[in-house]
Amino acid sequence: xxxxxxxxxxxxxxxxxxxxxxxxxxxxxxxxxxxxxxxxxxxxxxxxxxxxxxxxxxxxxxxxxxxxxxxxxxxxxxxxxxxxxxxxxxxxxxxxxxxxxxxxxxxxxxxxxxxxxxxxxxxxxxxxxxxxxxxxxxxxxxxxxxxxxxxxxxxxxxxxxxxxxxxxxxxxxxxxxxxxxxxxxxxxxxxxxxxxxxxxxxxxxxxxxxxxxxxxxxxxxxxxxxxxxxxxxxxxxxxxxxxxxxxxxxxxxxxxxxxxxxxxxxxxxxxxxxxxxxxxxxxxxxxxxxxxxxxxxxxxxxxxxxxxxxxxxxxxxxxxxxxxxxxxxxxxxxxxxxxxxxxxxxxxxxxxxxxxxx
Ligand code: AMP
Numbered sequence: 179x180x181x182x183x184x185x186x187x188x189x190x191x192x193x194x195x196x197x198x199x200x201x202x203x204x205x206x207x208x209x210x211x212x213x214x215x216x217x218x219x220x221x222x223x224x225x226x227x228x229x230x231x232x233x234x235x236x237x238x239x240x241x242x243x244x245x246x247x248x249x250x251x252x253x254x255x256x257x258x259x260x261x262x263x264x265x266x267x268x269x270x271x272x273x274x275x276x277x278x279x280x281x282x283x284x285x286x287x288x289x290x291x292x293x294x295x296x297x298x299x300x301x302x303x304x305x306x307x308x309x310x311x312x313x314x315x316x317x318x319x320x321x322x323x324x325x326x327x328x329x330x331x332x333x334x335x336x337x338x339x340x341x342x343x344x345x346x347x348x349x350x351x352x353x354x355x356x357x358x359x360x361x362x363x364x365x366x367x368x369x370x371x372x373x374x375x376x377x378x379x380x381x382x383x384x385x386x387x388x389x390x391x392x393x394x395x396x397x398x399x400x401x402x403x404x405x406x407x408x409x410x411x412x413x414x415x416x417x418x419x420x421x422x423x424x425x426x427x428x429x430x431x432x433x434x435x436x437x438x439x440x441x442x443x444x445x446x447x448x449x450x451x452x453x454x455x456x457x458x459x460x461x462x463x464x465x466x467x468x469x470x471x472x473x474x475x476x477x478x479x480x481x482x483x484x485x486x487x488x489x490x491x492x493x494x495x496x497x498x499x500x501x502x503x504x505x506x507x508x509x510x511x512x513x514x515x516x517x518x519x520x521x522x523x524x525x526x527x528x529x530x531x532x533x534x535x536x
Pocket of ligand 1: 300330363394
């Protein structure tokens, strides 16, 4: 696909959560019809889309029928099963491509790729059995973090190995699945860089965000992060190395640890990212619009911020005072239309804007 898709074309999104919803809203604004494929009917994205389809990922025929109605396909989460991806690819181009998914679905493959791309990771070791875990813990020291290679998100599939942690308990806690043990990064802060890459390799890179997590879940992102020129330059180099290495088309995010001024990559998300939600209200063109632009072959939009922003996730009952949140000035409230506020569930976010400093 080298020509730009005309408005009125159909963009299909695999996955129907809040990221799909915000992609659908951005795509609709540019005149596209957005179709959603999800395993559940009436999810956050389906309710704002032109058309939606609900079927299991294992139903290759349904994925293919959906894809055949679309001019281009994209995805809002990276754990798309290989068979569904193959079914989708047989009917329409998928942007970003297979390489972005395959290199980021598995933490071990991802970390090797990051190092080959000339970037840093924490020290790590492959763990396939309890003996591997014992050897890895002896080599990397404690604390360390045991993570399943696949299907982990928001801190799930992880166990912290402290001085007094029983290793067989930790191995059982992650379900005795193929894993990696990571050395603990003594970071002073967590940062992330979000960027869009076009098919011709052109990139639009947003300023860094500084992120705080608790319980493995992102709580707050502040952007643009206050960083030295060196860190800013290094983050841009990292975004280029990763984007080019993946041959990525669309938005991706790189989560970083700042360890005494050195940027160490925690992980790559081959999609729009929670730490880029601030761009919706503080930048000329949001991450969602830039993703749609990239997959549709349009020129990328400006990533320049016109405001500073503090993005706060509304998790579980945080959303209950929606009325008070809606009455704040200089704040933009985004609610995802989820019917039930379960603990740990991302229900929405609020972007609080302020003047850019400097
Ligand atoms: P992840 O699911 O890998 O993004 O991890 C979720 C959060 O756990 C990160 O944002 C960090 O706050 C923390 N974390 C993960 N890996 C490490 C590590 N190797 N060293 C220190 N903290 C970590």
